[in-house]
Amino acid sequence: MLILSRKINENIMIGEDISISIIEIRGDQxxxxxxxxxxxxxxxxxxxxxxxxxxxxxxxxxxxxxxxDFDARF
Numbered sequence: 854m855l856i857l858s859r860k861i862n863e864n865i866m867i868g869e870d871i872s873i874s875i876i877e878i879r880g881d882q883x884x885x886x887x888x889x890x891x892x893x894x895x896x897x898x899x900x901x902x903x904x905x906x907x908x909x910x911x912x913x914x915x916x917x918x919x920x921x922d923f924d925a926r927f
Contacts, residue, residue, distance in 0.1 A: 857865060865873040870890050877884040887895050896904070 859865060859875045861875050861878060863875055867873065871893065872888040874886040874888070875883065876886050889895055
């Protein structure tokens, strides 16, 4: 893990396309801005974990399909 110190209005670059900006420091909270291409998904960790858990649950569930009467005429 890389650990960096930054001040307000200073940035961190990830590759050439992603920039992390320090917007505000208030007490023990830091507001950051993320500038990334629309193709890059950016989530808070707790949201990312919830999405992973939901996807895992969906993949493990047994889907229920309604019965279809192939002999029925429309």
